[in-house]
Amino acid sequence: MSLVNKIKDVGVVAVIRGATESNILAIAKSLSAGGVKALEITVETPRVFALIEKVASEMPEDVIVGAGTVLDPETARSAIMAGSKFIFSPTVNTDTIKMTKRYGAISIPGAMTPTEILTAYEHGADMIKVFPANIVGAGYFKDVRGPLPHIPLMATGGISLENVGDYIRAGAVAVGAGSTLINTKVEFTEEHSRNVTETAASFVRRVEQARGGLLEKV
DSSP: OOHHHHHHHHOEEEEEOSOOTTTHHHHHHHHHHTTOOEEEEETTSTTHHHHHHHHHHHSOTTOEEEEESOOSHHHHHHHHHHTOSEEEOSSOOHHHHHHHHHTTOEEEOEEOSHHHHHHHHHTTOSSEEETTHHHHOTHHHHHHHTTOTTSOEEEESSOOTTTHHHHHHTTOSEEEEOTTTOOTTSOOOHHHHHHHHHHHHHHHHHHHHHHHHHHHHO
């Protein structure tokens, strides 16, 4: 299975902001135990490339680590050299897409309008992150997929356990969840680790349930 299909298969990407070298492995293990195995570490995090390298080298192969909030091709290349398998961007930067694909990583830029979505896809993006998704709502995905059914869309921004199913049923192939899934600002105790694992499992379960409901309606 390709890495793109692995992300689609689970349907949930963890957006990790503010992690440290002391807690990143505990975070990764807790999320993975709950079934969320695609981990986006945002690049404004101090020593982010060391964190990416740590997860890439010490976690099992089924855990996919990538970089998020990547704004330029130079940062994309550095992240890939550190072990990133995918590059998330909040905007459509065609040079970043090209650099990401040149080094064999998955490109997932952020876009909102149909024009931005199509532009990103035509320049080689593997999946388009509609961001911020909470501004347009789940119904937007159904509307956009009407004229652009061949472009895989992901929802990021304001995704929670309460609305994740809405986005999947509307046509999103995956979602990105940040603070509603993982809080890096609290002490990572065993209890917190268990809570993260349970929340991750709940996200995965709701994606599966939404997909089942979607199949029943077709």
